[in-house]
Amino acid sequence: MQIGSCWFDRQNKQLIDQSKDISWPLNDQEYWVLEQLAAHRGQVVSIQQLKSPNMHRTNMIKIVEALIQFLGKEHASLLEYIPNQGVILYKNATSQPSRLLVSPYGPMSYRQYLFVIILVIAGCVYAYSGLSTTSYIKADYSKWIMSKQGGLTELLVYAADDEQYKLNEKIDVIAKHIKSCDAVIWQSITLALSSDKLSFSLVMKRQTDATWLYHNVKLSRAYLEQQWLSAEWLKEVQICD
Known part of the structure; x- marks a missing residue:
């Protein structure tokens, strides 16, 4: 599956940056997170669904951040973490500003x-x-x-x-x-x-x-x-x- 300039190789559990000719061998937890996001691309995947057995929430967030860094600045907007909801892998990069951490009473003006x-x-x-x-x-x-x-x-x-x-x-x-x-x-x-x-x-x-x-x-x-x-x-x- 193509994700930005990267190719998600499910069979070998790798994320390959084709533009830089580098690969990231994914461990079981990293592969689980990316597999869930790829399987529900364009949808918000809940935090509970992204957490594999015995995975701490903090580790899940760190994995998402590592994925964003690997995608690079040009494609970083493909992934977005939405506090208290989950993570979404967009089909196309978006130039929209990332969501702000807001109060439960509504977003910022x-x-x-x-x-x-x-x-x-x-x-x-x-x-x-x-x-x-x-x-x-x-x-x-x-x-x-x-x-x-x-x-x-x-x-x-x-x-x-x-x-x-x-x-x-x-x-x-x-x-x-x-x-x-x-x-x-x-x-x-x-x-x-x-x-x-x-x-x-x-x-x-x-x-x-x-x-x-x-x-x-x-x-x-x-x-x-x-x-x-x-x-x-x-x-x-x-x-x-």
Whole structure:
């Protein structure tokens, strides 16, 4: 089966990138995920269906991310992970923007979406600045968090228009939840709040032997008191491993 510039060889359990002349021998779990997606191409495959026996949800998500990376930038949009629903393998690449992580009360408005995109760009600029000696804007709040396994992650927050004591209280709660994670794979987590505090963006980054890896999360709330932070949510957006 053709998937972008790759060929899914079911018989030999391989995904072959014909443009680069490289192949990916799939293990049993990787083959199961791709086989389910290929068999239901164009449809959302539920998370439960994608999880083979004894497969953890986190491993399933990592397999989907690895597949997206293997497909490459040109064909990455063929695969889309929809939180709390499942994963879809499109028949053709789409230029539509990926779905946003939204509240259960509805999606972001166009204005909110635009604002969050600006926040993401700002966060990426900040993250990139860490690769050079260029000076950067000091965060309004910074804190080192140690996970249960002893890993250190720096939490950086930008919300200059908030009163400092209120900001400290809010971020201490977030830091406490992150600290409860068994493991956090990210070296830094940058959080940027909108002026109305209803929307925010998270930019996570870590360095591997070969490159820097980034992960972005956007959230919109219907009202300020709406509860969103939980151990399950942290795992869903891949802050907790």
